[in-house]
Amino acid sequence: MKRLLVVAGEASGDLHAANLLLALQRKHPEVAAFGVVGERMRAAGVEPLAGVEELSVMGLAEVVRELPRLLRLARRVRREALARRPEAAVLVDSPDFNLPLARHLRRAGVPVVVYISPQLWAWRAGRVRRLRRDVARVLSILPFEVEFLANRGVSAEYVGHPLVDELATLAAAPPAPQRETLALLPGSRWQEVAALLPAMAWAVEEVRKKHPRLQAKVLMAPGLDASRVRALVGAGGEWIELVERDRHAHLAAASAALVASGTATLECALLGVPMVVAYRLHPLTYALARRLVRLPHVSLVNLVAGRAVVPELLQEACTGPALAAEVTRLLGEAGEVQRRGLAQVRALLGPPGASARAAEAVARVLGLT
Numbered sequence: 001m002k003r004l005l006v007v008a009g010e011a012s013g014d015l016h017a018a019n020l021l022l023a024l025q026r027k028h029p030e031v032a033a034f035g036v037v038g039e040r041m042r043a044a045g046v047e048p049l050a051g052v053e054e055l056s057v058m059g060l061a062e063v064v065r066e067l068p069r070l071l072r073l074a075r076r077v078r079r080e081a082l083a084r085r086p087e088a089a090v091l092v093d094s095p096d097f098n099l100p101l102a103r104h105l106r107r108a109g110v111p112v113v114v115y116i117s118p119q120l121w122a123w124r125a126g127r128v129r130r131l132r133r134d135v136a137r138v139l140s141i142l143p144f145e146v147e148f149l150a151n152r153g154v155s156a157e158y159v160g161h162p163l164v165d166e167l168a169t170l171a172a173a174p175p176a177p178q179r180e181t182l183a184l185l186p187g188s189r190w191q192e193v194a195a196l197l198p199a200m201a202w203a204v205e206e207v208r209k210k211h212p213r214l215q216a217k218v219l220m221a222p223g224l225d226a227s228r229v230r231a232l233v234g235a236g237g238e239w240i241e242l243v244e245r246d247r248h249a250h251l252a253a254a255s256a257a258l259v260a261s262g263t264a265t266l267e268c269a270l271l272g273v274p275m276v277v278a279y280r281l282h283p284l285t286y287a288l289a290r291r292l293v294r295l296p297h298v299s300l301v302n303l304v305a306g307r308a309v310v311p312e313l314l315q316e317a318c319t320g321p322a323l324a325a326e327v328t329r330l331l332g333e334a335g336e337v338q339r340r341g342l343a344q345v346r347a348l349l350g351p352p353g354a355s356a357r358a359a360e361a362v363a364r365v366l367g368l369t
Contacts (some may be wrong), residue, residue, distance in 0.1 A: 002028070002366050003086040005110070006035035006046060006100065007077065009094025011188040011262040014038025014052050016116060016141075016162045016355075017092045023359035028368050033178070034084065036077060039222045043305065049080050052225050070097070078104050088365045090115050099127060102134040111136040111365050115358060117145050117156065128152045136365055139358050142304065143348060157361065160354030163263070167248060167270045168352045174252040174271065180214045182207070183273065183326060184249050187260035188221035190228070197232040200258045202320030204239055207327050214331075216240045216324045217254070219247040256330040258323055263361040265301045265310070267344045274335040276326040277312045278303070303349050309341035 006021065008014045018040035021033055025044075034047035042048060054073055078101055081089070088111045091098035096117035102112045114137045118127055131138060131154045131264075138156040140146050149156040174251050182204060186196040197218070204216045216239055218229060226242055234239050243250050251257065252271045261263055261279040268275040277299040301310050311326050330338065363369045 002031045002368065003084060004031055004033045004362070004366065005081050005084075005086040005089040005105075006033050006037070006041065006092070007094070007098055008036060008038060008041065008052050008092040009091070009097055010052055011038055011193050011223060013092040013094065013116065014040045014222075017041055017090065017165070018044040018046075019162050019165065020090065020115065020358045020362065023149040023355045024362055028363055028366075031366065031368075034086075035081075037199055049077055052170075056062075065345055074100065077101065077217070081105065081110075086110055087367070088113065088362065090362055093118070094114055095127060099130050099134070100124060103130070104132040108267075113137045113362055113365055116141055117149065119228045131198065139361055141354065142300070143350070144304070159357040160350045160352075161266065162358070163266050163270055164349050165352045165355050167267065170248055170252045171270055171272070171346070175249055176253065177255060178215075178253045179255070180211050180331065181254045182214060182216040183186060183254035183257040183259075183268075184218045185251070185257060185259040185264040186218065187262065187264075188223075190224065192260050192279075193224065193229060194232060196260055196278055196318070197229065198211065198234060199275060199318060199320045199323055200278070201233045201237070201240060202324035203327060206320060206324035208239060210328060211331060214239070217243045217250055220244045256327055256335060258327065261299050261312070261314075263300070265299045266304075266345075266349070269301045269304075269342045270349070272339055272342055272346075274330040274338040274342070275301075275310050276323060276330065277310055278323060279312075279314050280318050281315065291309045300311040301342070301345055305341065305345050309345060310338060 006017050008017045013091040021044045025031055033330050035046045035051060036050045037046045038052040050073060089105050090113045091102060093116040105112050114135050117140050138149055138154055140156050140158045141161045143158055146156045146158045184200045186193045186200060208214050220242060251273060254273050257268050257273050259268055259275045259277055261277050265277055268313050298312050299310060302308055
């Protein structure tokens with residue numbers, strides 16, 4: 001038996017880690033995994049030390065408030081991992097939690113694979129030294145990252161984006177589009193949802209003045225409390241449905257989407273759904289980010305494309321009226337223009353097979369190939 005530690009910090013990391021593990025165990029059923037898991041990793045048979053929801057904290061102010069609890073969790077995971085002595089570890093995203101863990105694992109002789117590189121090209125590039133020192137291999141899911149890391153002495157390879165695998169069937173044969181249906185994807189963390197969903201709901205009411213047949217669906221991330229989400233919707237709730245299952249199928253059939261900046265923007269791109277990207281941070285976190293982040297775009301779609309394919313409404317620009325105006329444009333000719341740009345993004349993300357390629361890389365570190 002080969003023991004593998006896997007740590008994910010949010011819903012998207014849980015999804016990607018689960019797909020990697022399923023691909024790995026198809027060829028190497030002797031691998032037994034344990035770690036910090038979400039619903040998808042639990043379903044893949046990973047033994048839980050803790051849940052991803054315990055790590056899912058967004059923003060500097062929120063992290064400061066939760067720091068004592070996070071430190072206790074880090075000590076518990078580290079203690080358990082070192083006691084079990086896994087043959088390798090796969091640490092998925094969440095660098096503030098995972099990079100300190102990587103240092104302890106490396107000192108204990110446990111080789112570390114980072115799956116989904118920290119966004120060092122965006123901010124805190126100094127962390128590259130920790131990757132170079134503590135990590136055996138970085139598996140990148142964005143095409144422009146490998147050159148950045150290789151130029152700084154980090155062993156990295158591009159395996160492709162796992163969402164290409166996850167959405168391949170839907171992208172090839174999408175469901176029949178539902179007339180004037182707006183998908184709302186306000187994020188996977190509660191702080192994101194609370195910051196974005198009220199403005200999204202307001203926009204639905206406003207857009208309905210010109211498009212009275214418009215219906216909206218909140219595509220809920222795993223782990224969110226439906227009753228709390230429903231309370232945020234407010235007065236426009238009669239036109240807004242909460243969807244907890246088959247979210248990708250509902251997204252594929254949507255006319256347009258309002259989406260929190262993050263992995264969900266790539267879901268929209270791969271399914272060809274025109275979108276408006278929205279984001280709000282705690283004012284303290286945003287003020288710090290403005291000083292540290294030097295990027296022309298925020299959304300992954302625009303970063304992959306290298307140009308502004310989708311509109312981004314951030315912080316004080318992220319208001320109900322602004323969201324409504326952009327959605328109204330997307331329900332017309334602007335939506336068709338954006339679809340052509342999204343097709344180019346899909347091509348840049350490469351062919352399916354990312355999870356299998358990542359699994360092969362982990363198998364090599366485990367000494368199985």
